[in-house]
Amino acid sequence: MRYLTSLLITLLTATIMAQSEKPTVAILDFEAQDVSAAEVQTLTERMRTEIGNTNAVRLIERKAVEKIMQEQGFQQSGCTNDECAAEVGQLLGVQFMVSGTIGKVGKTYTIDCKMFSVETGETVRAKNASFEGDISGLLTEMQILAWEITGLEAPGNLKLKRAGKDAQTTVAVMDFEGRGISMQEAQTLTDRFTTSLSSTQKVVLVERGTMNDVLEEQGFATGECASDECAAEVGAMLGVEFMISGAIGKLGNAYTIDAKMFSVATGAAESMKSITYSGAVEGLIVEIEILAWDILGLDIPRSLKKRRNQGIPDYSAASGPKRKTKGGALFRSLVVPGFGQLYSGRKMSGFGFMLLEAGLIGMAAKSNSDYTTFQSEYDTQLANYNAATVPAEIASYKALVDQARTDMNGANDQLVLFSSAAAGIWVVNALHAFLTGPTFADGGDQGLPVRLAYDPLTKQTRLEWRLNL
Amino acid sequence: MIKRLVIFTLLPLMALMSCGQDVPPEDVYDNPLDEDEVTYETPALTFYPIDISIDLGSSQAVDVFVLDIENLAGSHVKLSYDKSKLSVLSMSVGEFFADALQAPVFVAENDTETGTIEINTSFLGSDSVSVSGTGSLASIVFQLTTDGESSLTFDVASCEFVDPDDNSIEIKGFGEGVVNAQ
Numbered sequence: 001m002r003y004l005t006s007l008l009i010t011l012l013t014a015t016i017m018a019q020s021e022k023p024t025v026a027i028l029d030f031e032a033q034d035v036s037a038a039e040v041q042t043l044t045e046r047m048r049t050e051i052g053n054t055n056a057v058r059l060i061e062r063k064a065v066e067k068i069m070q071e072q073g074f075q076q077s078g079c080t081n082d083e084c085a086a087e088v089g090q091l092l093g094v095q096f097m098v099s100g101t102i103g104k105v106g107k108t109y110t111i112d113c114k115m116f117s118v119e120t121g122e123t124v125r126a127k128n129a130s131f132e133g134d135i136s137g138l139l140t141e142m143q144i145l146a147w148e149i150t151g152l153e154a155p156g157n158l159k160l161k162r163a164g165k166d167a168q169t170t171v172a173v174m175d176f177e178g179r180g181i182s183m184q185e186a187q188t189l190t191d192r193f194t195t196s197l198s199s200t201q202k203v204v205l206v207e208r209g210t211m212n213d214v215l216e217e218q219g220f221a222t223g224e225c226a227s228d229e230c231a232a233e234v235g236a237m238l239g240v241e242f243m244i245s246g247a248i249g250k251l252g253n254a255y256t257i258d259a260k261m262f263s264v265a266t267g268a269a270e271s272m273k274s275i276t277y278s279g280a281v282e283g284l285i286v287e288i289e290i291l292a293w294d295i296l297g298l299d300i301p302r303s304l305k306k307r308r309n310q311g312i313p314d315y316s317a318a319s320g321p322k323r324k325t326k327g328g329a330l331f332r333s334l335v336v337p338g339f340g341q342l343y344s345g346r347k348m349s350g351f352g353f354m355l356l357e358a359g360l361i362g363m364a365a366k367s368n369s370d371y372t373t374f375q376s377e378y379d380t381q382l383a384n385y386n387a388a389t390v391p392a393e394i395a396s397y398k399a400l401v402d403q404a405r406t407d408m409n410g411a412n413d414q415l416v417l418f419s420s421a422a423a424g425i426w427v428v429n430a431l432h433a434f435l436t437g438p439t440f441a442d443g444g445d446q447g448l449p450v451r452l453a454y455d456p457l458t459k460q461t462r463l464e465w466r467l468n469l
Numbered sequence: 470m471i472k473r474l475v476i477f478t479l480l481p482l483m484a485l486m487s488c489g490q491d492v493p494p495e496d497v498y499d500n501p502l503d504e505d506e507v508t509y510e511t512p513a514l515t516f517y518p519i520d521i522s523i524d525l526g527s528s529q530a531v532d533v534f535v536l537d538i539e540n541l542a543g544s545h546v547k548l549s550y551d552k553s554k555l556s557v558l559s560m561s562v563g564e565f566f567a568d569a570l571q572a573p574v575f576v577a578e579n580d581t582e583t584g585t586i587e588i589n590t591s592f593l594g595s596d597s598v599s600v601s602g603t604g605s606l607a608s609i610v611f612q613l614t615t616d617g618e619s620s621l622t623f624d625v626a627s628c629e630f631v632d633p634d635d636n637s638i639e640i641k642g643f644g645e646g647v648v649n650a651q
Contacts, residue, residue: 371490391603394503412490419488
């Protein structure tokens with residue numbers, strides 16, 4: 001009966017192999033070291049489930065493995081060496097066996113697993129992982145190892161889960177299709193969209209490089225994967241929940257942006273947004289930044305709304321230099337002496353006031369420093385005087401105290417003189433800046449108060465006539 | 470705008486305008502041994518330090534100084550202290566006599582009932598030496614027993630100073646010590 005069952009399983013495995021070119025694999029329960037057997041069994045089961053998801057191998061069911069082992073008088077937990085595993089593998093008729101160990105060193109869990117050929121006994125692939133934290137975290141590690149042991153890259157969602165970002169929605173953005181604009185422009189705008197999307201901090205984005213790698217693997221050149229099906233396929237490979245694709249077009253002076261966010265699993269559109277914009281390209285950038293918030297159903301930040309409302313600067317203000325005023329010169333000179341004169345274009349007097357003020361403040365600071373030194377000397381000599389008991393010493397210290405006081409007086413006089421002069425010069429400089437400040441004619445138009453200009457916002461030529469009151 | 474103007478302009482200006490330090494006054498000299506500054510005439514008898522600050526339970530040495538004296542060969546000093554607040558721990562000869570070529574005779578008595586100290590210091594013999602100038606006659610160590618302010622005063626009538634020929638030397642000024650409990 002035992003041989004009959006083995007024969008049947010072997011035949012079944014051979015049939016599976018014949019049906020597909022995928023290699024057949026059986027996984028033995030991992031060996032437990034300082035971890036409970038039940039937990040290790042659960043973790044191994046998670047690897048079995050995940051290895052099935054890779055679609056890269058044909059996995060022999062746990063029950064079949066158990067049955068063979070029972071017939072051979074083994075227990076899974078007892079079959080830990082390669083020879084035993086190879087023997088079981090031969091009985092199962094599989095090409096590869098996966099075995100491993102889960103241990104604990106201090107607070108760190110370790111997983112070591114390998115896949116070896118049943119026929120040759122050669123280790124085909126060996127992988128290991130370490131994890132610090134609750135043992136439940138090993139579930140993700142086992143899932144990742146399931147992909148890696150079969151020679152595949154673990155999906156993005158698993159990597160994100162490992163990084164602790166599973167709570168956020170994972171999204172990948174396909175380069176927007178450019179219609180009437182160049183591919184570089186479309187990519188630039190897509191990049192701006194992605195940056196804005198990332199700044200919402202509500203989604204985890206797959207990097208452009210990772211997505212390009214997947215596209216390359218699938219044999220797509222840039223811009224070729226434009227259909228929803230293709231995007232969904234790429235999304236599945238990246239392991240993200242949602243894909244965002246779209247198109248930016250130009251019709252005359254108007255720009256259109258169409259973006260769609262759809263579920264990779266179901267293909268259903270989660271959010272669709274369309275924008276038509278007319279105006280300067282700078283405004284388009286603001287629109288696409290707003291779109292990123294809008295497509296996620298989030299409130300648009302005030303800063304973006306403000307930028308949108310402000311639009312591009314008024315052409316009349318943007319052209320020509322900002323008008324200078326006497327008040328501006330006064331304010332600047334009050335803040336930094338000489339700065340108002342520089343603002344008015346009077347470099348000589350500007351730097352002159354600056355140097356004079358700096359010099360006077362410097363002298364005042366020096367006097368203050370001298371005063372402090374003399375004060376220290378005064379305190380020392382006065383203490384010596386009070387401690388002296390010999391008349392000659394008393395007289396000597398008294399003279400030194402008198403000298404220190406005289407020096408303090410001198411330093412203080414200089415301090416008052418220089419600081420007063422600095423304050424006076426400061427006030428004079430402010431008055432000078434105001435009186436010699438720029439007049440309207442200096443800073444603005446020099447000539448007729450009439451000018452002709454084209455306003456791109458209204459798309460009209462405007463005649464401006466300014467009258468000074 | 471106004472706030473900025475105040476911060477950036479008026480404050481530095483005001484700081485500049487108010488620059489100037491306080492220079493200490495000239496009448497700061499209060500060393501009781503400074504003959505030029507004391508309020509009494511010399512020769513004089515005083516305590517050093519004259520303002521004594523002591524913590525309760527701790528002790529402080531107070532010197533009895535004679536100022537600007539000529540040919541001093543012997544002295545008798547009587548002083549009183551507040552016996553309810555101070556106690557005398559020790560008494561020793563001062564440097565004025567101790568530094569002389571001849572060793573002095575030093576006798577000091579403390580009457581704890583009346584709170585008076587009598588100090589006799591002299592050079593003996595017909596060839597006795599004398600000292601001149603300013604110096605310490607005796608050093609007394611007091612201990613503060615009770616909180617409060619008290620004074621150390623000389624008994625002017627009982628103090629007597631003589632030269633080698635036993636002629637009396639007139640002491641014109643007497644300082645008064647003040648003891649403050651900290």
